[in-house]
Amino acid sequence: MSILVNKNTKVIVQGITGSAGAFHARQMIDYKTNVVAGVTPGKGGMLWEEKVPVFNTVAQAVKATGADASVVFVPAAFCADALLEAADAGLKLVVCITEGIPTLDMTRVYKFYKDKGVRLIGPNCPGIITPDEPTRTDGRPGGCKIGIMPGYIHKKGAVGIVSRSGTLTYEAVWQVTNLGMGQSTCIGIGGDPIIGTSFIDTLELFQKDKQTKAIVLIGEIGGTMEEEAAEFIKANVNKPVVAFIAGQTAPKGKRMGHAGAIISGGKGTAKEKIEKLTACGITVVPNPAEIGVTVAKLL
Amino acid sequence: MNLHEYQAKQLLARYKIPIPRGEMTDKTDNAAEIFSRLGIKNGVVKSQIHSGGRGKAGGIKPVNSPAQASAAVKELIGKTLITNQTPPGRGKVVRKILIEESLPVERELYLGMVIDRKHSCPSIIASAEGGMEIEELARKSPAKIITVHLHPHLGLQRYQAQQLAYALNVPNINEGIGLFMNFARLFIENDCSLAEINPLVIPKPQITQIASGSTLVALDAKINLDDRALYRHKDLLEWRDISEEDPIEYEASKHDLSYIGLDGTIGCIVNGAGLAMSTMDLIKLHGGNPANFLDVGGGATAEQVTNAFKLLLSNKNVKAILVNIFGGIMKCDVIAEGIVNAVKEVGLNLPLVVRLEGTNVKLGKEILAKSKLNIVSADTMDEAARRVVRLANSNNQTPNSK
Numbered sequence: 001m002s003i004l005v006n007k008n009t010k011v012i013v014q015g016i017t018g019s020a021g022a023f024h025a026r027q028m029i030d031y032k033t034n035v036v037a038g039v040t041p042g043k044g045g046m047l048w049e050e051k052v053p054v055f056n057t058v059a060q061a062v063k064a065t066g067a068d069a070s071v072v073f074v075p076a077a078f079c080a081d082a083l084l085e086a087a088d089a090g091l092k093l094v095v096c097i098t099e100g101i102p103t104l105d106m107t108r109v110y111k112f113y114k115d116k117g118v119r120l121i122g123p124n125c126p127g128i129i130t131p132d133e134p135t136r137t138d139g140r141p142g143g144c145k146i147g148i149m150p151g152y153i154h155k156k157g158a159v160g161i162v163s164r165s166g167t168l169t170y171e172a173v174w175q176v177t178n179l180g181m182g183q184s185t186c187i188g189i190g191g192d193p194i195i196g197t198s199f200i201d202t203l204e205l206f207q208k209d210k211q212t213k214a215i216v217l218i219g220e221i222g223g224t225m226e227e228e229a230a231e232f233i234k235a236n237v238n239k240p241v242v243a244f245i246a247g248q249t250a251p252k253g254k255r256m257g258h259a260g261a262i263i264s265g266g267k268g269t270a271k272e273k274i275e276k277l278t279a280c281g282i283t284v285v286p287n288p289a290e291i292g293v294t295v296a297k298l299l
Numbered sequence: 300m301n302l303h304e305y306q307a308k309q310l311l312a313r314y315k316i317p318i319p320r321g322e323m324t325d326k327t328d329n330a331a332e333i334f335s336r337l338g339i340k341n342g343v344v345k346s347q348i349h350s351g352g353r354g355k356a357g358g359i360k361p362v363n364s365p366a367q368a369s370a371a372v373k374e375l376i377g378k379t380l381i382t383n384q385t386p387p388g389r390g391k392v393v394r395k396i397l398i399e400e401s402l403p404v405e406r407e408l409y410l411g412m413v414i415d416r417k418h419s420c421p422s423i424i425a426s427a428e429g430g431m432e433i434e435e436l437a438r439k440s441p442a443k444i445i446t447v448h449l450h451p452h453l454g455l456q457r458y459q460a461q462q463l464a465y466a467l468n469v470p471n472i473n474e475g476i477g478l479f480m481n482f483a484r485l486f487i488e489n490d491c492s493l494a495e496i497n498p499l500v501i502p503k504p505q506i507t508q509i510a511s512g513s514t515l516v517a518l519d520a521k522i523n524l525d526d527r528a529l530y531r532h533k534d535l536l537e538w539r540d541i542s543e544e545d546p547i548e549y550e551a552s553k554h555d556l557s558y559i560g561l562d563g564t565i566g567c568i569v570n571g572a573g574l575a576m577s578t579m580d581l582i583k584l585h586g587g588n589p590a591n592f593l594d595v596g597g598g599a600t601a602e603q604v605t606n607a608f609k610l611l612l613s614n615k616n617v618k619a620i621l622v623n624i625f626g627g628i629m630k631c632d633v634i635a636e637g638i639v640n641a642v643k644e645v646g647l648n649l650p651l652v653v654r655l656e657g658t659n660v661k662l663g664k665e666i667l668a669k670s671k672l673n674i675v676s677a678d679t680m681d682e683a684a685r686r687v688v689r690l691a692n693s694n695n696q697t698p699n700s701k
Contacts, residue, residue, distance in 0.1 A: 077530060102528035103414050104490055107451040110419045150627035150658060165573020167625040171680070174625075174656065191572060193416045220573055223416045246576035249561070249583045250592070251386075257557040257572025257594040259527070260416070265434045270580075287584060288577040289681035 002130040002185045003160070003205040003212070004093060004119070005069065005144045010036045012061050012091070014082050015073035016054060017043050020097075024073065024148050025052065031151035032132070032142030037061040039070075058082075058089040069093040071127065071146045079123065080105035087118040095146045096122035096196070103259070106194040113196055120196025124259065126166040126188035131156045147188065149173075157182015159295055160206040162199060163218035164191050164225075164258070168246060168288065172216055175292025181299065184212040191258025193222070199229035207237045214240045214299050216291060217282075219273055221247035222261045226273040234280040240298035243277050243284045244291055245270045300524045303347040305397045306538045307520035310489065311496070314481040317513035318520075321399030323347065330372035330398055331365035339400040344371045347395035349543040351432065351521070352382035358393065361401060372396050387562075394542060402516060407498035408467050409433060410479075412486045415448065421486060423447040423455070423479070427467050429498035455483035470501055470514040478515055489535060490528030495521040547613055554606040556595055563588025564618040565691045566611035566649075568604065570595050570625060578623045581680060587688035590617045600629070601637025608641040612649075619650040619691035623680050624657075631655040631663030639670045650690035651675065654683035 011028070015021035016038025029035050029051070037055055038048050044056030055061040058070065070091050074082040079098045086094045094113075101109075101123050113120045121128055127147015131154040134141045145151050153170055155177045163169040169188050176183060184206070189197050199217060206212045215237070219226035226245060233241055248270040250256050252263045263269050277284050285294050302310070305323040312318050322333045334342055346358030353359050358380045362368040381390035407429035415422035425445045426436055437444060445466045447459050457476065460483075464475030478499075486494045496517045529536050541549060551558030557572065561579075565587050569575035572594045579589040591614065595603045604622075611617055624634050638653060654677040655663045667674050675690070677683035 076527065100527045102490055102531075103492065103525050104421065104451075104487060104528065107414065107420050111451040148627075153627070153657070163573070165571060167569075167571030167627065168573030168577055170625050170627050170657065171574060171577075193414060194419045218573065220576060244577070246573045246580065248580040249589055250576055250579070251559070251561065254559050254592075256559065256576050256592055261572060261576070265437075287581060287681060289581070289679055 001209050001211040003202075003209050004185065004187075005128055005130050005146060007032070007130075007132050007142075007144050008034065009069050009144050009146070010034050010065060010067040011146055012037045012039060012058065012065070012067045012070040013052070013073065014039045014058065014070055014086065016040060016048055016052065018073055021073035024097075027148075027151065028145050031145040032135070033145050036065040036067050058085050058091070062089045062091060067091065069095065069146060072096045072098060074098060076100035076102070080109050083109045083120065084112055087113050087116050087120075091118065093119045093121070095125070095127045096120060097125065097127060097148055099124040101192070103193060106192065110194050110196065121187060122190040122192075122195060124192040125190030125195070126169060128185065128187045129154055130185045131183055149186070149188070153177055154186065155182035158184060158211060158213035158299065159216060160184045160209065160212040160214070161186040161216045161218070162202040162206070163188050164220050164260070165218055165246065168218055171288060172218060172244075172291045175289070176216070176295060179292045179296050181296060184209060191220075191260050193260040195260075199225050200232045203229060203232055203237055207239060212239065214242070214295050216295060217241055217243045219243065219245045220258070220261050221245075221250050221256065221263050221270050222258070222268045224268065227276045230277045230280040230282060233282055241282050242291060242294045242298065243282050244288050245273045245277070245284065246288070300526055300529060300535075300539055301349045301543070302522045302524065302538055303349070303395065303540065304345060304520055305347055305395070307522040308517065310485060310522060311517050311520055314485040316478055316481055316485075316496070317516045319400045319402055319516060319518065321397055323395055323397050324372065325376070325395045327373045327376050330396070331369040333398050334362070334365040334368040337398070337400060341401040342368060343399055343401045344368060344375065345397040345399060346375050346380060346393040347397055348380055348391040348393055349540070350380070350382050350384045350391055352384045353380065356380045356382040358382070368398055372398070391543070402500060402518065403503040404498075404500045404518070405503045406501040408500070409436065409497050410482065410499045411493070411495040411497065412482065412491070413493050418448055420451050421449045421483075423449070423463065423483065425463055425467055429500070433495075433497070449483065454487060455480060474514055489532060490525045491522055492525045493521070493523040497521070547610060551593070551610055554603070556593060556603065556607055556610065558610055559592040560614065561589050561591055562616070563590045564616055565687055566590045566614065566617040566620040568593050568595060568607045568611065568620065568622045570629070574623065574625060578621065578680060578684065581684040582621070582688060585684050585688045587684070587691055590614055601633055601640065604634060604637035605641040605644060608645050608647065612645055612647070617649065618694040619652070619687050620647075621683055621687040622651070622653045623683060624655050626655060626657035626659065626663070630659040631657055632659045632666055635663035635666035638674070639666060639672060642672050642674070650687070650694055652677055652683050652687040652690065654678070654680055
């Protein structure tokens with residue numbers, strides 16, 4: 001089953017003619033993602049790399065292709081507007097890779113999405129991927145990759161992974177794959193203080209998904225999303241969950257790379273989060289190198 | 300970006316929020332003149348550093364004559380203040396002083412505004428008990444804290460400002476409403492990440508000639524701006540005070556590297572913030588201490604890696620270096636070349652442990668092996684952390700180590 005996206009998902013790339021957008025559009029297509037259109041205002045009518053039709057607006061692209069989802073590579077200063085445009089065009093899912101969107105812009109975008117009932121993943125995230133079986137014709141793996149993660153480290157399987165991080169997620173994915181297990185869907189929800197999809201949203205979907213047999217949750221310092229997730233898991237999730245929290249050695253009041261990774265006013269420490277998760281009966285690994293083996297034990 | 304108190308007050312004044320009469324100086328010879336020009340009887344000199352707890356650290360002094368003001372400024376400028384909020388063992392040098400009128404206070408309130416992560420909106424936090432830090436207030440009397448959530452599209456509405464005015468029992472309701480509306484407008488229009496007036500005071504009524512008869516005056520203010528929105532606030536960017544920033548962190552930011560200095564001995568170069576934090580955690584778990592957080596970015600380039608090495612070596616506490624890269628989009632062979640070049644360029648003579656994983660990892664390891672450089676290669680991040688801890692500890696005991 002997987003969650004949110006699968007090989008049939010039709011994807012638009014907003015910012016397909018920019019350097020990051022173009023690079024990752026190629027990677028997504030290479031992973032057999034169904035990329036149906038690109039959007040760059042002023043470049044409408046062109047055929048990108050002789051494959052993908054480009055439109056001036058998201059609304060035009062949706063009308064012409066019946067797309068379900070969009071991935072956004074638009075620069076931070078213009079990104080909030082691009083996100084509003086995507087939600088207004090009738091898409092069900094929007095994945096925002098862009099880092100550095102002003103926080104107040106995101107509060108407005110967040111509210112707009114909630115009111116419209118459109119799901120936003122990110123911003124400042126690696127995206128979402130649902131790996132599929134290698135096809136019989138070419139033997140290469142593929143699936144639906146809407147984001148910037150390296151596709152080849154993934155393998156179809158039963159572990160759902162949700163994380164606020166990028167490369168740390170790849171680390172967990174790689175461990176799971178190398179131990180012979182695989183992933184149902186992996187979601188990077190993003191390192192910003194205001195993000196569209198929370199741990200709870202994702203846990204709810206993984207709990208309902210038949211393919212997912214175990215869940216990996218990778219949190220970090222800042223905010224209270226992990227604590228809320230802990231309560232939710234205790235009450236609503238009966239699948240095994242393995243958690244890891246990054247930032248146990250992080251100093252107070254410093255932003256650790258991610259805009260959302262900050263201990264402010266003594267709140268949002270890794271210790272608090274680990275204690276809460278443990279108190280709710282969730283397995284928390286102290287060593288990130290043990291995520292894979294711990295999942296294998298619980299599966 | 301953080302503002303100094305005097306800058307925050309200038310911003311408040313632009314939004315018609317009353318502040319005490321005052322002037323900033325960075326000189327030791329004009330305080331008496333400023334004191335006289337302000338036409339005040341009782342004053343206060345306040346050290347302008349990016350840290351709270353200035354009063355307890357001796358950075359704020361009452362002065363009641365031009366001569367006293369002059370003496371206090373001479374004493375404070377150039378002094379290093381160690382407050383309960385400055386990093387352990389490191390204080391902040393006072394370079395600027397705010398000379399200001401002192402107001403007899405009847406009552407102190409707290410007024411603050413933040414981006415509420417849980418509710419994904421800006422929120423005002425207020426209390427009829429000001430003067431102490433909000434964290435302390437939240438601990439001591441959480442029931443006395445009033446929170447107002449702003450609709451992200453509508454902003455603060457008048458009825459909400461009115462609720463605040465009544466809850467705080469301000470002397471003049473309309474004046475209170477006006478101040479709260481302006482405060483919220485300031486926060487939004489300048490892309491603040493935090494704004495705090497603490498205390499917001501109700502001065503004693505007989506002092507009405509001060510601050511043009513206002514019944515609410517901002518006695519202290521703290522404003523932090525959202526770095527990501529600074530591109531649209533060029534005017535505020537001029538207020539950036541580089542001398543308040545950590546020199547290595549500032550240098551890192553120029554190269555698009557995210558660096559945070561710590562007290563340990565193991566320098567870290569990692570791609571991705573989450574992986575960087577967990578690498579630090581793993582070093583600690585194996586009995587070592589990280590010297591820094593350094594994220595070269597999820598798609599790091601060879602040049603970024605070279606810059607990262609240079610930064611690490613400017614920290615003299617570093618005894619060993621750990622590079623942990625998960626090459627996804629960025630290929631391991633490219634990173635390996637970057638490491639080899641960087642090591643040669645900077646003439647590294649510290650133990651170096653490299654862990655590469657991901658795309659083209661075999662090629663990457665071959666490049667490291669062929670380089671004949673003294674690089675310890677590790678297969679997993681766990682092994683890498685163990686090894687670097689051992690190397691740092693043994694390097695520590697060598698008396699002639701650099």
